[in-house]
Amino acid sequence: MSERLVLGLLAVWVARVTGDCGTPPRLNNGSPTDAFLGLSSFPLGTKVTYRCYPGYTFTSGSRRFSTCNADSTWTTLRSTCEKLICGNPGEILNGYYEASDVTFGSQAMFYCDPGIEVGECR
Template sequence: MAETLVLALLAICMAGLARVTAGDCLKPPRLEYGSPTSEFISLTSFPVGAEVIYNCYLGYLFQEGSSTFVTCQDDSTWTPLQATCEPKDCGNPGDIENGYFEAPDTTFGERATYHCDAGYNMVGSDMRLCTHDGWNGQVPTCKIIRCQPPKLSANIQIVAGFGPVYRYQETITYKCNEGFEMMGDNVIECNEDSTFVPPPPTCKHQFPPINIFKEMIAMGRQLIIKEESMIKTNYRLLESQREILRLKEKIIEKAEQYIDEN
């Protein structure tokens, strides 16, 4: 029984040796970011002289000088796989007028982000992705910011900057009509959010200048002083009249007394 088992094992080993001697190769070597072409993927054994061709995954390309195949040799080994798959380089994503892009890397799977200069708004997507077909989408554009003129209020006029449409950082200068005083800044600027800053001024009726009020106060004080002087003068005159009246009364009293005594 034991002898039969040994003979069976020996037969299996000899069969395996015969297969190796025949030169069959097992699965070919693995390739990072790549694989054998579809017709070879399902095979598990290859005869001597068989060539297995490789492809890189989508978005990857063979490095220059790479060999794209391996061959099954007589000793049941594969020739060395001398291939490298590297990500596709999409190159420059496209320059943008009045703006710029940021792209730390331009290879497969990376993105380029676009920015507009101050005073410009972006039209389109601000991002492009490097795909196996190249950069997706379109290069955006940067459009100058514009402001519509604010409504002109009463009693005010424009003296500089007549529009009719204003670009970023362009200004309007105002002045009030005669007899009106300005409330707010006389110069406003087209801002990055398409509005003017600060808000347009308004014009209100002008109050008398402060020096006129000062003159009126000084005149009022002079009138008060004069009126006080007149009151004091009238008071002194009144006291004199009262003294004369008292003297007259004393004269009459003396005359009446003299008559009564005689």
């Protein structure tokens, strides 16, 4: 346990001495843009930009970046990725649909009215 603590403190000290930030903040339902994926070194002043995963979008007012500060810490990431709203899945003639939600990943089931053949229900 003490070895881990010493190694952790050493890593923090090395980062501060070399002017480097560690891993950038994590974004739920998103990630840093491709330019930053796989990097392990982030010099002071590095501005990491983020994107939301497919099917998600930034909420209004989100700040889509975090910057490596002079003290080798990251600025607070003020971004949120929320599911896209797909809206009404569409109406069908002689039928109806049921959907518990209209956001990305939700499902809608379409049904024909009683007595209507599938070919007449579109």
